[in-house]
Amino acid sequence: MNIILRIIGGLLILVIGCLFVIKSEWLLQNFGTVAWAEQHLGLDGGSRLFYKLLGVLMAVVGISMATGLLGSIVVGTLGGLFGGRAVQQ
Numbered sequence: 001m002n003i004i005l006r007i008i009g010g011l012l013i014l015v016i017g018c019l020f021v022i023k024s025e026w027l028l029q030n031f032g033t034v035a036w037a038e039q040h041l042g043l044d045g046g047s048r049l050f051y052k053l054l055g056v057l058m059a060v061v062g063i064s065m066a067t068g069l070l071g072s073i074v075v076g077t078l079g080g081l082f083g084g085r086a087v088q089q
Contacts, residue, residue, distance in 0.1 A: 006065060006068065007066045010062045010065035011066055013065060014066065015062075017058030017061075017062055020052070020055025020058060024051040024052050024055070034047045
């Protein structure tokens with residue numbers, strides 16, 4: 001992938017993730033609650049927490065994509081499931 005597109009795409013995902021964290025109340029009002037999150041993540045604010053955690057995850061993925069570390073992270077964590085080489089130390 002072209003380095004410019006990778007950086008722009010990563011920064012775009014980072015910004016969207018930050019917006020998820022900042023505007024979690026707006027997301028809750030417009031998209032509603034998440035039943036799984038309400039049941040497992042808290043008493044009354046499970047959906048807000050879910051939107052914020054999703055935003056933080058998106059921000060981390062965006063930073064990893066922009067810096068070129070996303071492929072290494074995916075192969076390092078999930079590579080063994082798909083027949084990838086095991087990392088030897």
